[in-house]
Amino acid sequence: MPRPDLDSPEQIAAFVDRFYARLLADPALRPIFIDAAAIDLPTHLPRIRAYWRKMLLGERGGYQRHTMNIHRAVHARRPFSAADFERWLALFTETLDSYYAGPVAERARRLASRIAANMQAGLDATSDEGQGMR
Numbered sequence: 001m002p003r004p005d006l007d008s009p010e011q012i013a014a015f016v017d018r019f020y021a022r023l024l025a026d027p028a029l030r031p032i033f034i035d036a037a038a039i040d041l042p043t044h045l046p047r048i049r050a051y052w053r054k055m056l057l058g059e060r061g062g063y064q065r066h067t068m069n070i071h072r073a074v075h076a077r078r079p080f081s082a083a084d085f086e087r088w089l090a091l092f093t094e095t096l097d098s099y100y101a102g103p104v105a106e107r108a109r110r111l112a113s114r115i116a117a118n119m120q121a122g123l124d125a126t127s128d129e130g131q132g133m134r
């Protein structure tokens with residue numbers, strides 16, 4: 001059966017559930033979500049879905065939070081390592097490749113990789129001398 005593209009709110013919702021199943025099963029990443037950030041999944045998952053609807057479908061008026069500052073606060077409690085970023089991106093890409101194919105899935109891949117690199121650079125800079133992003 002051909003894989004669908006990641007181009008509807010329904011596919012994005014399913015993608016986020018699948019991605020988070022992997023993140024939360026990961027021995028290195030799970031404690032960041034569960035212990036350091038103590039996320040409430042019923043609050044968190046709808047935000048992640050709204051974020052990706054904005055990024056991939058151009059949804060307006062949905063997700064409007066400061067993602068970088070939110071990660072900075074978690075990073076201050078428990079620093080993200082380079083290996084954490086690699087793992088996050090590997091799980092994102094594996095989830096995409098397992099279930100989705102098409103131009104929007106490819107855009108998601110490029111965006112995630114670019115944003116992860118920017119985020120990592122911003123967090124590193126912050127912990128050095130405060131030259132972080134925004």
Ligand code: HEM
Pocket residue numbers: 029032033037039044047048051065066067070071074080084085086088111112115116119
């Ligand atoms: C090492 C890599 C990453 C880790 C360990 C990580 C971890 C987390 C954690 C723990 C939260 C919950 C924060 C809280 O509610 O206090 C969070 C939120 C979020 N993350 Fe990440 N993250 C990573 C990379 C990324 C990347 C690269 C993106 C985007 C491409 C991203 C997108 C988001 C979004 C949209 C939220 C929701 C923030 C909100 O509450 O509005 N994350 N992340």
